Amino acid sequence: MPTNQLSAIAATYGTPVYVYDANKIKTQYEKLVNGFSVLDTRIFYASKALTNLHVIKYINSLGCNIDCSSINEVKLALHAGVKPENVLYTSNGISFAEIEEAVEAGVHINIDSLSNLEKFGKKYGHSYPVGIRLRPNIMAGGNLKISTGHNKSKFGIPVEQIAELEQIVKDNNIFIRTLHIHTGSEIKDAEVFVKGIEVLFDLIPHFPELEVIDLGGGFKVPYMEHEKETNIAELAQKLKQAFADHPLANGKELQVWFEPGKFLVSECGYLLAEVNVLKQNADVIIAGINTGLNHLIRPMMYDAYHYISNLSNPNGEEKKHMITGYICETDTFASDRMLPEIKEGDILCIHNAGAYGFEMSSNYNSRYRPAEVLVKDGEAILIRRRESFEDLLKNIV
Numbered sequence: 298m299p300t301n302q303l304s305a306i307a308a309t310y311g312t313p314v315y316v317y318d319a320n321k322i323k324t325q326y327e328k329l330v331n332g333f334s335v336l337d338t339r340i341f342y343a344s345k346a347l348t349n350l351h352v353i354k355y356i357n358s359l360g361c362n363i364d365c366s367s368i369n370e371v372k373l374a375l376h377a378g379v380k381p382e383n384v385l386y387t388s389n390g391i392s393f394a395e396i397e398e399a400v401e402a403g404v405h406i407n408i409d410s411l412s413n414l415e416k417f418g419k420k421y422g423h424s425y426p427v428g429i430r431l432r433p434n435i436m437a438g439g440n441l442k443i444s445t446g447h448n449k450s451k452f453g454i455p456v457e458q459i460a461e462l463e464q465i466v467k468d469n470n471i472f473i474r475t476l477h478i479h480t481g482s483e484i485k486d487a488e489v490f491v492k493g494i495e496v497l498f499d500l501i502p503h504f505p506e507l508e509v510i511d512l513g514g515g516f517k518v519p520y521m522e523h524e525k526e527t528n529i530a531e532l533a534q535k536l537k538q539a540f541a542d543h544p545l546a547n548g549k550e551l552q553v554w555f556e557p558g559k560f561l562v563s564e565c566g567y568l569l570a571e572v573n574v575l576k577q578n579a580d581v582i583i584a585g586i587n588t589g590l591n592h593l594i595r596p597m598m599y600d601a602y603h604y605i606s607n608l609s610n611p612n613g614e615e616k617k618h619m620i621t622g623y624i625c626e627t628d629t630f631a632s633d634r635m636l637p638e639i640k641e642g643d644i645l646c647i648h649n650a651g652a653y654g655f656e657m658s659s660n661y662n663s664r665y666r667p668a669e670v671l672v673k674d675g676e677a678i679l680i681r682r683r684e685s686f687e688d689l690l691k692n693i694v
């Protein structure tokens with residue numbers, strides 16, 4: 298997005314503010330659609346990455362389905378006007394009551410524990426096709442905290458419990474439509490998905506009514522300059538080949554579902570913040586900005602790298618800076634970062650902030666959550682007001 302447009306948004310709506318570029322979301326979605334055109338695929342946007350209703354509506358308007366991680370995300374998707382048959386609820390560690398609610402809503406469900414599957418079978422028997430989330434025991438992902446498929450992970454039903462799983466399915470005559478795995482986030486290597494599908498191939502014969510293989514999300518986007526995003530076309534070819542090679546899957550015409558979050562909305566997002574104070578340290582300038590881990594926790598929680606630019610002085614002399622937040626915690630966005638010289642009052646732009654940015658924000662230190670702006674067809678629209686003091690008090694009795 299052009300720098301002057303970002304600066305204008307900061308001037309109009311104040312800082313800190315999240316800005317999302319609808320065009321970028323569309324570009325990413327088209328990469329998925331074109332790349333996966335060689336397979337029978339359905340894409341479900343993992344809305345937990347960024348749940349603003351306007352973003353869900355926009356993504357759905359492109360033709361994309363919606364994946365949810367909680368019953369409230371299901372309600373948000375339905376509230377946004379998404380049809381129940383285009384909503385998927387991939388749960389983990391939830392109470393059975395949420396699964397009942399999801400059934401009432403008529404959305405697709407992936408169940409991730411044997412106990413919930415058994416309750417589901419007792420109540421619904423064969424009447425409601427359902428998916429099961431499996432744990433394939435594959436290690437993948439950018440950071441242990443975002444790896445979900447390894448053999449110590451809490452996510453999914455461990456594949457080694459297949460006998461027990463099969464018994465529950467048989468005893469209750471459950472209609473298993475989908476086998477699901479999600480191995481983690483920031484997976485560049487197509488081989489990880491191929492490995493995943495191979496684990497599933499061994500299980501396919503156990504579920505004769507199977508219609509769908511759901512390979513989850515986790516496609517990588519570049520955060521650093523030298524990094525590459527997951528090559529979707531290459532991945533699609535590899536999966537197509539894996540299907541063709543596998544005698545058990547042959548002729549079954551299984552549909553393949555994906556649940557990308559970050560891939561769709563990471564790069565569309567910018568967090569704009571103003572420099573409150575400068576402190577000169579030995580050989581580094583500390584720039585304190587008017588945001589912190591209350592608004593973007595990825596650098597502190599995952600050691601994530603986010604590219605930062607100085608909108609106010611893009612061509613200034615490069616100096617070594619440390620960019621820190623205003624929260625009473627060590628909330629460092631970047632250390633030893635060469636940036637055009639920063640002055641108090643400058644507007645900094647933190648890039649790649651669309652996914653798990655606003656979404657993981659909090660009111661820590663009794664700060665307000667920032668405003669959100671969507672840029673669509675060249676026009677900037679406010680899609681969430683900045684919080685105010687009343688918001689901090691509204692649930693206090």
Ligand SMILES: *Cc1c(COP(=O)(O)O)cnc(C)c1O
Pocket residue numbers: 343345346364366387479481482483513514515516556557558559560652
């Ligand atoms: C978080 C999550 C995703 C999306 O992961 P990304 O890394 O954002 O693509 C997809 N599926 C499930 C089940 C998830 O929990």
